[in-house]
Amino acid sequence: xxxxxxxxxxxxxxxxxxxxxxxxxxxxxxxxxxxxxxxxxxxxxxxxxxxxxxxxxxxxxxxxxxxxxxxxxxxxxxxxxxxxxxxxxxxxxxxxxxxxxxxxxxxxxxxxxxxxxxxxxxxxxxxxxxxxxxxxxxxxxxxxxxxxxx
Numbered sequence: 001x002x003x004x005x006x007x008x009x010x011x012x013x014x015x016x017x018x019x020x021x022x023x024x025x026x027x028x029x030x031x032x033x034x035x036x037x038x039x040x041x042x043x044x045x046x047x048x049x050x051x052x053x054x055x056x057x058x059x060x061x062x063x064x065x066x067x068x069x070x071x072x073x074x075x076x077x078x079x080x081x082x083x084x085x086x087x088x089x090x091x092x093x094x095x096x097x098x099x100x101x102x103x104x105x106x107x108x109x110x111x112x113x114x115x116x117x118x119x120x121x122x123x124x125x126x127x128x129x130x131x132x133x134x135x136x137x138x139x140x141x142x143x144x145x146x147x148x149x150x
Contacts, residue, residue: 006038013042022052032057069123072099073130075116079104082117085133089121094129096121 017025028035028043035043040056047054073096076082082098089096099118104111111117121129 004038009038010042013039014046017043017046022050025050025052029054070120071123071126072118073121073126074119074133076119077111077116078108079111079117082119085119088132089119089129092128092132094121094125094132096125096129 017028020028025043025046029047032040044054044056074082074085076085079101082101086096086098097120099120100110100114101117103114104117
């Protein structure tokens with residue numbers, strides 16, 4: 001693994017940030033969680049150089065973040081069913097993700113070899129997720145557009 005030359009990286013970032021507009025820099029500040037410490041310190045220096053106000057967000061280091069246990073809620077042979085289930089959980093505000101979806105998307109024959117596309121949720125969200133996916137929506141009345149009812 002290559003070591004990072006922090007001074008060289010800071011010089012590169014300083015030149016990059018100097019070429020950006022105030023609006024572009026403001027967008028970077030909003031996404032601080034995706035910036036390295038080098039990038040944050042150079043960004044802060046650029047803000048001070050321009051006389052702009054810079055406020056660091058209180059970010060939790062990844063090492064100190066709470067461990068989250070993930071559970072495979074369901075397996076799907078086909079990608080469309082997995083995407084519908086993920087969309088349902090996403091719309092309910094439950095964080096989830098699919099594994100092996102890109103492999104199956106490229107060649108669906110791999111689905112059986114991989115054990116299907118897995119839908120993963122946090123262990124804390126398991127009861128609510130299972131209840132949502134187990135609910136039969138087919139008996140609910142269909143929502144129609146008001147223009148159709150005229």
